[in-house]
Amino acid sequence: MSARIIDGRAAAAAVRAEVADGVAAFTAVHGRAPGLVGIQVGDDPASEIYQANKARQAEECGMHSRRITLPADTTQAQLDDIIDDLNADDDVDGMLVQLPVPDQLSEPLIAARIHPDKDVDGFGPGNMGRLMRGEPGNVPCTPAGVMRLLDDAGVALEGARAVVVGRSLIVGKPQAMLLLDRHCTVTIAHSRTRDLPGLCRTADVLVAAVGRPEMIRGDWIAPGAAVIDVGINRTDDGLRGDVAFDEAVEVAGCITPVPGGVGPMTIAYLLANTLLAARRRTADRSLDKG
């Protein structure tokens, strides 16, 4: 039997359409569009592409998007000043600093400097604390997108055994909290985990966020499991996930492909977070769908 393929491109298009509707309603009420600012330090080509994509998609949803590109030798003090100005700018609802940043800059200092209400990546201590406490806040985009894919696929989460492979701040940890919040029994696995194949085989929901091409094999997967592959690995044979898709698709109940699975959801949820941030900042609950 072959697994149902979860179409992340279609899901992301649906999220963007919802955001565009919300942006139009927000703009009609407030006389301005939600504003998103992307800061890039240096001219790393991959960062350039990500930033351009984020700005383009924000504009396509009707948002006001601004890109700030700073020289590679920008100091922490200079960056702090720019972040402070944006924190104080009422027309800016969300901002992000494209990672990675050059060595003289500190990612933790940056994450802490951005006001939590404008931290639409959700990486800062304020939003991580809110997530841990189960309070409303900006949830990191990739794990938020994964939850949407699971819901769209109709995966029953309450009481399910979930295994998240990877414990990074941007994917693994917040993913585990979101699954826990939905009443999964969650195990977080990492590079020191013993018998990872055996652990993965216990999962009703398996989320792979490792960064190792096709590490998770078909015989690590329980028949009928929901398999979400966050991995994006560039190999000589093209883009590969963390899951050996050709094997896994024969065993899983549903599975995300790479590309076309989780990837497109990340920017879609950045836009959704920006709209939500704009609504929260203006205390505009009337537009909340729930």
Ligand code: NDP
């Ligand atoms: P990190 O490198 O920050 O974290 C990787 C995690 O995998 C670590 O917790 C590490 O464990 C664990 N790990 C590494 N090797 C093994 C192993 N052999 N067995 C078990 N666990 C292992 O990566 P990210 O979380 O940032 O990203 C993970 C993947 O997701 C990457 O391919 C990345 O490109 C992709 N990604 C995709 C996004 C999207 O939009 N779809 C967004 C973000 C990331 P330990 O902590 O012990 O070192």
